[in-house]
């Protein structure tokens with residue numbers, strides 16, 4: 001599991017070490033230079049003779065970058081620092097000059113030719129404009145003028161420089177993952193001490209690239225902020241049947257899905273539940289689910305968890321009433337419920353955290369707006385973390401917000417950000433499959449869910465991880481259908497449980 005700590009926690013961990021004179025910046029710069037050298041060797045076979053360009057802001061982030069530049073210069077790298085403030089980190093600047101690095105000030109407005117030429121000829125660009133000290137509003141001043149040219153260079157297929165973000169892509173909201181202005185997009189981010197929420201939260205996570213953590217000796221006290229489940233976590237969370245288990249012990253999922261207009265959603269949601277290894281699926285509705293899946297039992301009966309809402313239309317009073325009953329049972333009987341799509345508007349004012357909402361950004365905006373906050377889809381997409389949290393606080397439910405990075409928020413600080421699926425996964429019906437997979441894991445661990453209100457959040461992240469990896473497995477590097485994603489779930493789970501996954 002990748003754990004993150006917010007900016008205040010990282011600063012608090014640095015503080016006693018700095019007071020004792022620990023050389024944190026030297027450690028950070030040494031680790032940074034090491035990883036940049038490794039990347040250069042990989043990209044061009046040698047470190048010596050490469051051209052590194054440093055984007056240098058006014059704080060210690062620029063200081064780290066200048067010191068790393070000095071270390072690279074000593075290894076035969078041609079280093080050009082583009083300084084965007086009148087007084088960059090003094091010791092770092094002196095170290096770079098002593099090591100033979102070149103310094104070019106960047107003015108406001110048009111970039112002078114030498115600055116453009118330096119960027120054009122770079123093998124690697126180190127983004128050291130802003131780190132932990134970024135204040136909301138994106139990069140301001142001359143540094144802002146470097147972001148677009150850098151994006152143009154990266155756009156050159158195969159010919160642009162590697163971009164390495166120092167600590168964080170400059171200008172991201174460290175604790176909430178927002179990007180208030182344009183942010184330099186990195187291939188690799190080298191961070192120091194501990195990852196921070198922006199490394200995993202959207203949209204900032206999209207600018208991070210591969211994340212490398214350099215140990216500078218920080219001792220992080222206090223609880224982490226946002227977590228990201230990794231393949232190795234699946235074995236601890238997935239409901240694996242015991243040798244003596246029977247189908248009712250393994251969990252029965254009740255599915256209320258589909259309508260005359262959207263019968264396929266019911267088939268896909270049950271596919272997700274069946275392929276995730278549930279004991280049984282009971283289906284309530286008129287969609288041709290049993291024809292598609294003969295193992296499904298039609299009609300009511302005992303269940304351990306519900307999936308309600310996929311493909312349920314606004315005028316389908318019968319399905320809506322069944323979905324409402326299931327949500328009510330979550331309060332009275334404690335059965336977990338996944339509330340998706342057409343059932344999201346049926347929530348009572350407050351629900352327990354074993355009710356898991358699975359909206360996409362548009363549905364979350366509608367849900368929050370219905371509760372008195374005027375929120376648009378664009379607002380949610382600009383700050384998914386903040387809005388998922390607001391929805392959890394407003395409803396009490398565990399909230400899984402779908403998107404390129406899926407964000408999960410539950411009670412007591414439970415929070416996850418999963419980026420497991422390829423963009424091909426954004427296809428009709430994929431969300432129905434996810435709802436089914438999540439229903440299956442909630443049913444399989446219903447007894448544990450009753451004892452631990454934070455577990456639904458972990459299981460929601462687990463379902464997102466498996467769903468995303470199934471999309472990769474269904475057709476590596478190419479398009480997938482929602483049905484193909486469901487079909488890939490059994491082998492994906494087997495690989496993750498058998499230790500054969502990456």
Ligand SMILES: NC(=O)C1=CN([C@@H]2O[C@H](COP(=O)(O)OP(=O)(O)OC[C@H]3O[C@@H](n4cnc5c(N)ncnc54)[C@H](O)[C@@H]3O)[C@@H](O)[C@H]2O)[C@@H](O)CC1
Nearest residue numbers: 024028058059060061130131132133134135138139140167
């Ligand atoms: N203190 C240390 O010895 C260590 C520092 N570290 C580095 O220090 C960084 C944090 O340094 P700082 O606290 O100096 O902060 P930063 O270097 O992130 O930035 C602070 C500077 O940027 C300006 N600024 C803030 N928001 C801006 C915006 N939106 N547009 C333009 N300028 C803006 C501020 O006025 C200030 O001059 C970390 O990210 C990390 O790279 C780490 O190496 C760990 C050790």
Ligand SMILES: Nc1ncnc2c1ncn2[C@@H]1O[C@H](COP(=O)(O)OP(=O)(O)O)[C@@H](O)[C@H]1O
Nearest residue numbers: 402403404421422423425426428429430431432
């Ligand atoms: N750019 C993206 N990259 C990866 N996954 C994505 C991206 N956009 C959306 N997804 C995922 O695709 C799925 C789409 O679900 P949803 O929007 O509910 O579609 P539907 O309602 O048609 O089933 C979700 O799991 C979501 O997280």
Ligand SMILES: [K+]
Nearest residue numbers: 127130166168
């Ligand atoms: K940076």
